[in-house]
Amino acid sequence: MVLIHEQASLMSEHGHVLPLRIYFGVFFALLAGTALTSWVATIDLGHLNDAVALAIAGTKAALVILFFMHVRYSSKLIWVFSLAGFVWLVLFFVLILADYETRVPVQGWG
Amino acid sequence: MSQKPPTYLGGEYGMRSWLLTLDHKRIALLYLLGVTFFFLLGGVFAVLVRLELLTPAGDLFQSETYNKLFTLHGVFMVFFFLIPGIPAVLGNFLLPLMIGAKDLAFPRINLLSWYIYMVGGLFTLYAMLAGGVDTGWTFYTPYSSTYANSHVIAAALGIFVSGFSSILTGVNFIATIHKLRAPGLSWFRLPLFVWAHYATSLIMVLGTPVVAITILLVAVERLFHVGLFDPALGGDPILFQHLFWFYSHPAVYIMILPAMGVISEVIACFSQKRIFGYKFVAFSSLAIAVLGFLVWGHHMFVSGQSLYAGVVFSLLSFLVAIPSAVKVFNWIATLYRGSISFEAPMLYALGFIGLFTIGGLTGLFLATLAVDVHVHDTYFVVAHFHFVMVGGTVMAYLAGLHFWWPKMLGRLYPETLARITAVIIFVGFNLTFLPQFVLGYLGMPRRYHVYPLEFQVLNVLSTAGASILGLGFAMTAVYLPWSLRYGKKATPNPFDARGLEWTTTSPPMAHNFEEVPVVSTEAYERDEPEVVHV
Numbered sequence: 009m010v011l012i013h014e015q016a017s018l019m020s021e022h023g024h025v026l027p028l029r030i031y032f033g034v035f036f037a038l039l040a041g042t043a044l045t046s047w048v049a050t051i052d053l054g055h056l057n058d059a060v061a062l063a064i065a066g067t068k069a070a071l072v073i074l075f076f077m078h079v080r081y082s083s084k085l086i087w088v089f090s091l092a093g094f095v096w097l098v099l100f101f102v103l104i105l106a107d108y109e110t111r112v113p114v115q116g117w118g
Numbered sequence: 119m120s121q122k123p124p125t126y127l128g129g130e131y132g133m134r135s136w137l138l139t140l141d142h143k144r145i146a147l148l149y150l151l152g153v154t155f156f157f158l159l160g161g162v163f164a165v166l167v168r169l170e171l172l173t174p175a176g177d178l179f180q181s182e183t184y185n186k187l188f189t190l191h192g193v194f195m196v197f198f199f200l201i202p203g204i205p206a207v208l209g210n211f212l213l214p215l216m217i218g219a220k221d222l223a224f225p226r227i228n229l230l231s232w233y234i235y236m237v238g239g240l241f242t243l244y245a246m247l248a249g250g251v252d253t254g255w256t257f258y259t260p261y262s263s264t265y266a267n268s269h270v271i272a273a274a275l276g277i278f279v280s281g282f283s284s285i286l287t288g289v290n291f292i293a294t295i296h297k298l299r300a301p302g303l304s305w306f307r308l309p310l311f312v313w314a315h316y317a318t319s320l321i322m323v324l325g326t327p328v329v330a331i332t333i334l335l336v337a338v339e340r341l342f343h344v345g346l347f348d349p350a351l352g353g354d355p356i357l358f359q360h361l362f363w364f365y366s367h368p369a370v371y372i373m374i375l376p377a378m379g380v381i382s383e384v385i386a387c388f389s390q391k392r393i394f395g396y397k398f399v400a401f402s403s404l405a406i407a408v409l410g411f412l413v414w415g416h417h418m419f420v421s422g423q424s425l426y427a428g429v430v431f432s433l434l435s436f437l438v439a440i441p442s443a444v445k446v447f448n449w450i451a452t453l454y455r456g457s458i459s460f461e462a463p464m465l466y467a468l469g470f471i472g473l474f475t476i477g478g479l480t481g482l483f484l485a486t487l488a489v490d491v492h493v494h495d496t497y498f499v500v501a502h503f504h505f506v507m508v509g510g511t512v513m514a515y516l517a518g519l520h521f522w523w524p525k526m527l528g529r530l531y532p533e534t535l536a537r538i539t540a541v542i543i544f545v546g547f548n549l550t551f552l553p554q555f556v557l558g559y560l561g562m563p564r565r566y567h568v569y570p571l572e573f574q575v576l577n578v579l580s581t582a583g584a585s586i587l588g589l590g591f592a593m594t595a596v597y598l599p600w601s602l603r604y605g606k607k608a609t610p611n612p613f614d615a616r617g618l619e620w621t622t623t624s625p626p627m628a629h630n631f632e633e634v635p636v637v638s639t640e641a642y643e644r645d646e647p648e649v650v651h652v
């Protein structure tokens with residue numbers, strides 16, 4: 009049936025097989041990222057605190073998406089949609105920070 | 119000639135064949151039942167709210183009960199009727215038919231999404247029966263956290279669950295539109311209904327997870343005392359509004375974009391013309407989907423959000439008016455010199471254009487910082503979003519339901535009665551909600567059931583309008599089921615419309631087409647050349 013054939017072609021984009029060492033490599037990179045995050049948390053970087061934490065978290069997420077989720081070996085379309093998720097996250101942060109970074113404390117409200 | 123294959127309604131019978139069906143058309147009908155049930159439920163709460171507001175005193179309900187009534191009205195209407203309404207019923211039924219496919223890309227996920235939707239809805243129903251929710255449909259903290267005194271978590275969990283149904287539908291539609299188009303059906307030959315649903319699906323996929331997690335965070339704070347929204351724990355209540363509206367403003371476009379898709383189809387059919395500026399209408403759907411994510415702060419001008427952010431959000435909100443206006447002007451240009459006839463779907467579509475325009479333009483009033491300070495949280499806002507959601511989405515839903523009713527169920531609805539009903543609904547709608555603009559402008563706040571005497575006349579008008587509106591809905595709820603038995607049998611294309619769905623039988627067979635259709639024309643192409651007047 010055409011339908012089943014089409015479904016199969018949807019699935020085949022995820023059919024790429026990777027050697028185990030890549031998976032382990034990514035796994036240890038993620039562990040290292042976690043260690044780095046907790047170590048950085050002990051140092052006060054002032055305004056950079058959030059930026060550094062987010063940068064590490066973003067890198068880790070990218071590793072998961074590229075390798076564990078096989079996006080690196082997927083079609084351009086999958087790339088577009090994966091990137092869209094990130095772009096949306098950036099929009100989300102930028103516009104929320106547009107509020108938090110520009111709030112003026114009200115006198116008498118601590 | 120060989121025997122015609124049975125329609126999707128025949129072939130298999132019995133509860134089992136319906137509850138385990140993988141046919142997108144049957145799942146659409148399951149959704150139709152679910153959506154109608156929750157619409158009636160939401161409608162009952164609306165009736166109670168309007169009855170209470172007949173008099174300035176709080177004589178029917180306690181304040182607490184009234185709070186629960188408007189909350190339940192909002193929750194059921196928004197999350198269980200308006201959001202799934204057009205995509206899950208009409209979209210589910212029509213997308214595969216319109217693109218010449220046998221079904222959606224993931225039929226099992228489609229069935230799963232219905233079950234998830236029903237479980238979510240019934241969970242919320244449980245919260246209602248267990249004692250209700252009083253936070254308003256927006257679940258603002260601290261009503262839903264520090265000062266919660268009702269079944270917030272249960273209701274929120276129901277919405278959390280039903281969100282996944284939305285995500286699954288979105289993923290399914292996107293995959294279907296990308297992968298299952300019939301040979302020859304390139305992107306710019308797609309019906310605008312399909313473009314609209316594509317844009318809607320993007321919002322479902324990109325936005326819904328955020329509201330789901332937000333609701334989860336409220337639960338996490340309440341259960342584990344993690345400081346997220348409660349200042350005493352180091353949180354910020356306004357953060358909830360950011361997270362909530364990041365989804366819930368685009369959710370308005372989940373409601374209105376499919377509605378606009380319906381209107382494009384109906385206008386093209388009943389003016390017997392191609393849609394003017396096809397590409398602009400198609401891309402304006404995508405533009406609305408993207409811009410819709412950048413405007414959420416317009417709900418928070420008086421919340422304590424910084425003024426700078428307010429200015430940015432105000433400006434961005436104005437930008438959404440552009441693609442919306444592109445659609446409205448292109449529909450009107452389509453009507454120009456069209457061969458117009460006024461069947462019931464067309465009456466609803468014309469109603470949509472007028473009412474949505476009022477709803478959209480009053481949105482610009484609200485997006486204006488200084489004006490919003492005056493009318494924020496008044497009946498002006500209530501009137502505005504009912505013009506968009508009822509005047510827009512519900513009108514389009516009824517337009518679409520009538521337009522494709524013969525296709526979906528194989529029977530014609532009674533035309534004259536339907537036209538009369540459309541007029542009744544239009545009149546009832548306007549009488550209900552126009553006075554609310556005035557009420558809000560004069561300063562009547564929303565969500566109060568006791569009000570000063572001076573507001574009574576307008577409130578009585580509004581309640582009177584609601585009863586006319588209710589009569590219209592009730593008539594529809596009678597004659598549509600009636601037509602299933604007594605309506606005339608429908609031909610494949612009773613309205614002389616264009617599109618692949620009209621080339622197959624009414625109702626369609628199990629796999630939609632006898633053979634895979636091949637497309638060689640643009641959308642809405644008419645055989646006879648248009649008469650040119652010199």
Ligand SMILES: [Cu+2]
Pocket residue numbers: 366367370413414416417
């Ligand atoms: Cu909004």
